[in-house]
Amino acid sequence: MDIIRSIPEMAEISRSLRHNGNVIALVPTMGYFHKGHLCLMDKARKISDKVIVSLFVNPTQFGPKEDLDKYPRDEKRDCALAEKHGVDYIFIPSAEEMYPNGFQTFIEVKNVSLGLCGASRPGHFRGVATVVAKLLNITMPHKAIFGQKDYQQLLVIRRMVNDLNMNVEVVAHPIVREPDGLAMSSRNTYLSPEERDSAISLYSALKLAEHVIKSGENSTDVVADEIRKHIETFPYTKIDYVFIGDPEDLQPIGKTIKGPVLIALAVYVGTTRLIDNAVVTP
Amino acid sequence: MDIIRSIPEMAEISRSLRHNGNVIALVPTMGYFHKGHLCLMDKARKISDKVIVSLFVNPTQFGPKEDLDKYPRDEKRDCALAEKHGVDYIFIPSAEEMYPNGFQTFIEVKNVSLGLCGASRPGHFRGVATVVAKLLNITMPHKAIFGQKDYQQLLVIRRMVNDLNMNVEVVAHPIVREPDGLAMSSRNTYLSPEERDSAISLYSALKLAEHVIKSGENSTDVVADEIRKHIETFPYTKIDYVFIGDPEDLQPIGKTIKGPVLIALAVYVGTTRLIDNAVVTP
Numbered sequence: 287m288d289i290i291r292s293i294p295e296m297a298e299i300s301r302s303l304r305h306n307g308n309v310i311a312l313v314p315t316m317g318y319f320h321k322g323h324l325c326l327m328d329k330a331r332k333i334s335d336k337v338i339v340s341l342f343v344n345p346t347q348f349g350p351k352e353d354l355d356k357y358p359r360d361e362k363r364d365c366a367l368a369e370k371h372g373v374d375y376i377f378i379p380s381a382e383e384m385y386p387n388g389f390q391t392f393i394e395v396k397n398v399s400l401g402l403c404g405a406s407r408p409g410h411f412r413g414v415a416t417v418v419a420k421l422l423n424i425t426m427p428h429k430a431i432f433g434q435k436d437y438q439q440l441l442v443i444r445r446m447v448n449d450l451n452m453n454v455e456v457v458a459h460p461i462v463r464e465p466d467g468l469a470m471s472s473r474n475t476y477l478s479p480e481e482r483d484s485a486i487s488l489y490s491a492l493k494l495a496e497h498v499i500k501s502g503e504n505s506t507d508v509v510a511d512e513i514r515k516h517i518e519t520f521p522y523t524k525i526d527y528v529f530i531g532d533p534e535d536l537q538p539i540g541k542t543i544k545g546p547v548l549i550a551l552a553v554y555v556g557t558t559r560l561i562d563n564a565v566v567t568p
Numbered sequence: 569m570d571i572i573r574s575i576p577e578m579a580e581i582s583r584s585l586r587h588n589g590n591v592i593a594l595v596p597t598m599g600y601f602h603k604g605h606l607c608l609m610d611k612a613r614k615i616s617d618k619v620i621v622s623l624f625v626n627p628t629q630f631g632p633k634e635d636l637d638k639y640p641r642d643e644k645r646d647c648a649l650a651e652k653h654g655v656d657y658i659f660i661p662s663a664e665e666m667y668p669n670g671f672q673t674f675i676e677v678k679n680v681s682l683g684l685c686g687a688s689r690p691g692h693f694r695g696v697a698t699v700v701a702k703l704l705n706i707t708m709p710h711k712a713i714f715g716q717k718d719y720q721q722l723l724v725i726r727r728m729v730n731d732l733n734m735n736v737e738v739v740a741h742p743i744v745r746e747p748d749g750l751a752m753s754s755r756n757t758y759l760s761p762e763e764r765d766s767a768i769s770l771y772s773a774l775k776l777a778e779h780v781i782k783s784g785e786n787s788t789d790v791v792a793d794e795i796r797k798h799i800e801t802f803p804y805t806k807i808d809y810v811f812i813g814d815p816e817d818l819q820p821i822g823k824t825i826k827g828p829v830l831i832a833l834a835v836y837v838g839t840t841r842l843i844d845n846a847v848v849t850p
Binding site: 293297301388389390391392393394395396397398415416419420423424426445446449450451452453535 | 575579583670671672673674675676677678679680697698701702705706708727728731732733734735817
């Protein structure tokens with residue numbers, strides 16, 4: 287596995303790989319790999335000839351009061367794990383390499399960025415869309431793989447790729463979970479043991495909601511209330527949002543659940559903000 | 569010459585051209601070709617194996633009170649001219665093809681879009697950057713050719729291509745002028761014979777400014793005043809802006825001209841807004 291830090295070098299490698307007929311898959315990450323990331327790499331390995339993983343903690347998607355500085359990093363361990371999972375190139379640019387002096391271009395995906403995490407984290411998806419466009423242009427992959435845990439991010443990227451006619455297939459990978467159901471996240475390392483116990487509330491709330499909907503409940507308000515009440519029974523939790531809406535465009539669906547719905551949650555457990563989601567069909 | 573109207577078809581042609589080792593040049597246009605466009609096509613012919621011209625009157629770069637509806641169009645004549653100038657493919661998508669229902673992604677180039685035409689035409693460069701990114705992603709050219717008449721547009725596109733790491737070389741072509749010096753523009757057709765006489769004031773003001781600067785005048789205010797006074801002697805003229813500033817980043821340069829400066833003008837002649845510019849070295 288080669289470690290690449292320069293944009294021109296990475297672009298040249300990708301150009302040459304493409305020229306020689308290789309199918310390239312990109313797994314964009316912010317590093318500090320957990321099993322979720324490794325599953326994306328395994329998936330990439332299966333559907334391509336050459337796997338590129340990017341590791342970049344992207345400053346433009348963090349708000350001024352967010353956890354950019356304390357975001358967990360372990361490049362050495364990440365490189366070892368990536369190599370073990372058959373990655374061919376790991377692309378680790380510096381912030382200066384990605385955002386040189388005078389940088390001033392941003393991509394905004396409007397509607398689908400507005401609610402949910404976009405409402406709680408203004409500018410977040412602008413940063414995500416911009417950095418993903420850059421990474422796609424640099425690594426020129428045929429396929430790019432994203433986890434469904436960041437469901438809204440996935441929709442933002444799909445929309446951007448479609449709207450801007452970018453030449454890449456966006457591949458979604460199901461959420462990878464701990465044995466007890468907690469969605470894998472680098473931010474889970476922030477949790478104290480007591481908070482870790484409460485972190486399960488997101489997953490158990492989703493399972494509860496699924497059960498309630500499958501049992502015939504079709505009121506969005508009732509289902510949302512059940513979710514809220516459930517989460518609030520866990521200590522250290524503070525709900526950011528409970529969203530029940532259209533899985534395609536993230537618009538609210540009104541009072542009645544008629545078809546498949548996205549249930550998306552953001553919950554502070556202590557000071558750590560966790561997200562999780564599920565698409566439920568009545 | 570082939571006329572292509574569908575995005576997937578155009579993308580497939582470009583993929584295949586690239587695959588077979590052709591160097592592709594794109595000339596993005598809004599049609600109603602004049603000698604300026606034809607010079608860009610001739611240039612493209614010289615520096616590539618395959619020339620694609622796009623013809624799309626892009627609605628997102630027109631303001632609500634601008635001339636989208638009356639913008640001159642003559643597709644048949646344009647196709648004949650393009651063919652005569654050795655163009656291989658002319659790409660003429662519909663607005664629905666480019667902006668289907670649900671379209672919501674926009675590219676903003678910040679600083680360099682703010683002044684000059686960006687100040688007079690809010691949202692204009694957002695529309696330009698977005699459509700050019702789409703056209704570049706669809707046609708996948710190695711080189712894209714833009715006229716220097718739209719100087720700010722050229723900088724916006726260079727900045728976008730750089731900032732987003734897009735794989736294309738932006739080629740600038742000098743302003744093409746009528747025998748009396750008027751910069752070629754599709755909007756010149758809006759001018760009445762009397763207005764056409766006054767339209768020369770932009771070019772003659774630029775020549776005057778060049779003369780004044782080369783003669784040793786180094787005050788931006790004095791040069792700008794000379795330009796204004798000159799233009800105001802012509803009937804039907806109303807100055808939108810006179811800009812003297814940095815040719816690289818379009819920032820103001822303060823009171824004193826020390827090195828090369830961009831002089832950029834926007835002037836209404838009757839109801840027609842014309843632009844012109846020159847880079848002058850003292």
